[in-house]
Amino acid sequence: MDPGDEEPALERLQAEGLQLAAILITHKHGDHCGGVRGLLQAFAGIPVFGPAQESASGVTHPLSEGAELCLPHSDIRFRVLELPGHTEGHLAYYHAGAPGVLFCGxxxxxxxxxxxxxxxxxxxxxxxxxxxxxxADTLCYCAHEYTQANIGFAQWVEPDSADLRQYAERVAGLREHDQPSVPTRLADELACNPFLRTAEPRVIRAAEGYAGKPLNDGAAVFTALRTWKDKAYD
Ligand SMILES: [Zn+2]
Structure with missing residues (x-):
C-alpha cells in the first residue's frame, strides 16, 4: 500500500519471509508511489492497482468508483471509493469486516x-x-503520522472539548512510547476531528469567527477550517 520508498517494504518482506503479491496506490504523489519501480524490480509482473482518474507512477490496473478488488492469492476483498479533493483522482480502499478497514491515503x-x-x-x-x-468502528489507516500536530489545531477549533482532551492524552501516551496513533477508529474521528464535524454548532461558530462572516453550509465551513489551518497553523 502506497510505497513512497521501496526499502522499508523490502526489509519487512524479507524479515517476515513474505512475497509481495500486489501493490495498491491511493494517489499520484511521489511519497505514495515512489517505491513502485524498485518493488517491481524485486517482484516482476505483480499487479499495481491505482486511480484511473489521475496518472500515478507504475499503475497497471487503473480503478474507478465501485470497483471490487480481490488481492491475488487471498480472499481479501476491497471496494474502491473515489475520494477526490487532496488530488483530483484520489482513491480509498474499503474492506467490509468486523471491524471494517479503510486505507484512505x-x-x-x-x-x-x-x-x-x-x-x-x-x-x-x-x-x-x-x-x-x-x-463507526471502521479502522482508518491514514498515510501519515501527523496526529499530534493536528490535535493542536483541533483544540483551536474546540478548546473546551472533553473528547478531544481525552484523545490528546491517549495519543500523547502512544507517541511517548514510540507507538503509532494510526489506525484511528472512525468513531474517535467523528467525536474529535473538526474536518468531519462541519455540522456541529461549536465548529461552525469557530469557523465563522475565522472567516468573519456567516457560513451557510458544510462545504463553506470546511473551506474556512482548511484555509485557517493552512494559513495560521501549519
Ligand atoms: Zn498526497
Missing part, C-alpha cells in the same frame, strides 16, 4: 485531513462526508 488524517492540492475544497468536504458515513 491523504484524504483523512487522524484529527485532520489532507491539504487541497489538485482537487477542490468542495470535493474534499464531500469525500470526508462519505468516510463519515462508514460504520
Amino acid at each position: 491523504d484524504t483523512l488524517f487522524a484529527c485532520g485531513c489532507g491539504r487541497v492540492f489538485s482537487g477542490t475544497h468542495a470535493q474534499l468536504h464531500q469525500s470526508l462526508q462519505r468516510i463519515a458515513a462508514l460504520p
Whole structure:
C-alpha cells in the first residue's frame, strides 16, 4: 500500500519471509508511489492497482468508483471509493469486516485531513462526508503520522472539548512510547476531528469567527477550517 520508498517494504518482506503479491496506490504523489519501480524490480509482473482518474507512477490496473478488488492469492476483498479533493483522482480502499478497514491515503488524517492540492475544497468536504458515513468502528489507516500536530489545531477549533482532551492524552501516551496513533477508529474521528464535524454548532461558530462572516453550509465551513489551518497553523 502506497510505497513512497521501496526499502522499508523490502526489509519487512524479507524479515517476515513474505512475497509481495500486489501493490495498491491511493494517489499520484511521489511519497505514495515512489517505491513502485524498485518493488517491481524485486517482484516482476505483480499487479499495481491505482486511480484511473489521475496518472500515478507504475499503475497497471487503473480503478474507478465501485470497483471490487480481490488481492491475488487471498480472499481479501476491497471496494474502491473515489475520494477526490487532496488530488483530483484520489482513491480509498474499503474492506467490509468486523471491524471494517479503510486505507484512505491523504484524504483523512487522524484529527485532520489532507491539504487541497489538485482537487477542490468542495470535493474534499464531500469525500470526508462519505468516510463519515462508514460504520463507526471502521479502522482508518491514514498515510501519515501527523496526529499530534493536528490535535493542536483541533483544540483551536474546540478548546473546551472533553473528547478531544481525552484523545490528546491517549495519543500523547502512544507517541511517548514510540507507538503509532494510526489506525484511528472512525468513531474517535467523528467525536474529535473538526474536518468531519462541519455540522456541529461549536465548529461552525469557530469557523465563522475565522472567516468573519456567516457560513451557510458544510462545504463553506470546511473551506474556512482548511484555509485557517493552512494559513495560521501549519
Ligand atoms: Zn498526497
